[in-house]
Amino acid sequence: MNYSENRPIYLQISDYFCSQILSKKWKAGERIPSVREIAVRMEVNPNTAIRAFHDLQNEGILENRRGVGYFVTGDAYPKVRELKRREFIREKLPGFFRDMKQLGFSCSELEELYRKHHER
Amino acid sequence: MIQIKSLNFSFKKGNPILSDLDMTLQPGRTYGLFGLNGAGKSTLLNLMSGMLFPESGQCEVLGSPTKERLPETMSEIFVVPEQFDLPGITPQEYIDLHAPFYPAFDREEMDRLCEEFVLESGTKLLSEHSLGQRKKFLISFALATNARILLMDEPTNGLDIPSKSRFRKVMASASTEERCTVISTHQVRDLEAMIDRFTVLHMGVVIFDHTIESILETLSIVTTHLPETTESIYHEEILGGTKVLKAREPDDPDSPIDLEFLFSAVIEKSDKLNPLFQNGATS
Known part of the structure; x- marks a missing residue:
């Protein structure tokens, strides 16, 4: 397992869960792998893995049914999307805007590039 | 145990x-x-x-x-x-x-x-x-x-x-x-x-003994171009700035803890690091 050095491992596990939900590989109401299965698959200590489960449980994205396992909640998808949107604004945009300014890109230029990118 | x-x-x-x-x-x-x-x-x-x-x-x-x-x-x-x-x-x-x-x-x-x-x-x-x-x-x-x-x-x-x-x-x-x-x-x-x-x-003694969780909560590692503005406990020069270990503040984002870097900091500055943890040398 290769982890990025720029992000704590438990957050990278949360990211993985979120991407599974955003890509609809994990659907509302479905049971997800256990803490131990995730720990083994990701090659991390189960105490690290459990933190990702707890965090997403607190966000209302996962729910824990005692003795059964963790499940994707009914409104996990919109919640993950909202969470990731806020994260994008907080973590990705400042660096992006800084580069944009430094390289002299205007918003309309970017709009044009954005449109072309998605036409392909 | x-x-x-x-x-x-x-x-x-x-x-x-x-x-x-x-x-x-x-x-x-x-x-x-x-x-x-x-x-x-x-x-x-x-x-x-x-x-x-x-x-x-x-x-x-x-x-x-x-x-x-x-x-x-x-x-x-x-x-x-x-x-x-x-x-x-x-x-x-x-x-x-x-x-x-x-x-x-x-x-x-x-x-x-x-x-x-x-x-x-x-x-x-x-x-x-x-x-x-x-x-x-x-x-x-x-x-x-x-x-x-x-x-x-x-x-x-x-x-x-x-x-x-x-x-x-x-x-x-x-x-x-x-x-x-x-x-x-x-x-x-x-x-x-x-x-x-x-x-x-x-x-001859244990100078540092903390859970990764409490380390993440207590310490923060940032790379900065302005090390003098940061309350640094330990720092190393790296490509593109200075890597600084400091006490975590409420607004700091979750930063990963590079254990090699932390180890060097502990060897040199354990006396400054431990007081930041709630229970001294062990938590």
Whole structure:
């Protein structure tokens, strides 16, 4: 397992869960792998893995049914999307805007590039 | 689970390896034991397993002093040393000979682990296996004993690249609420994700012993172009700025903890780091 050095491992596990939900590989109401299965698959200590489960449980994205396992909640998808949107604004945009300014890109230029990118 | 109180040990008089060392190890944790060369990590593991006796002070495992080597204590401890030889017998003979010392030994688990590590069972003698093969065999045996205390000295040394990944998987599945694992190593990168407690031995004592969780909550590592504006505890110059270790402030984003960097900081500045944690040197 290769982890990025720029992000704590438990957050990278949360990211993985979120991407599974955003890509609809994990659907509302479905049971997800256990803490131990995730720990083994990701090659991390189960105490690290459990933190990702707890965090997403607190966000209302996962729910824990005692003795059964963790499940994707009914409104996990919109919640993950909202969470990731806020994260994008907080973590990705400042660096992006800084580069944009430094390289002299205007918003309309970017709009044009954005449109072309998605036409392909 | 392991209780060490004012433990002193030296090989030569007047040259103490461990001095007045106090340490409590809890179940359900995987301790990463770090220290400079000669810090006494292996000695400490040998004291924990009853292979060395304290000069003074106590080392108790599950309530009994390890130097008494009671069978019920010994059956709960397994040591995987850094280097070792195995006798000229087959893997199966070894299992038949040693498993009876461990009442909770699980043969099916042993088979599963050998399969995971792609070990040949066959008739080849253990003494003729390479270091890496012997190590994988002993790690498998250690886990199959179900001993509650697992002491490993440089477990990834000698393992090939795919085996390191398999080792992490095996350890992740072996970590339970009842088990306490101590891994002594210099291979921080191999094992970073496996440990949940960072313990540093230096000048004969434990100078730092905190859970990864409390480290993430208490400390923060940032890279900055303006180190003078940051309340730095320890810093290193890196490409593109200065890498700074500082107390975490409420607004700081979650930053990953680079354990190699933290180790250097602990060796130099443990006196400044520990007061930031709620319970001093241990949390």
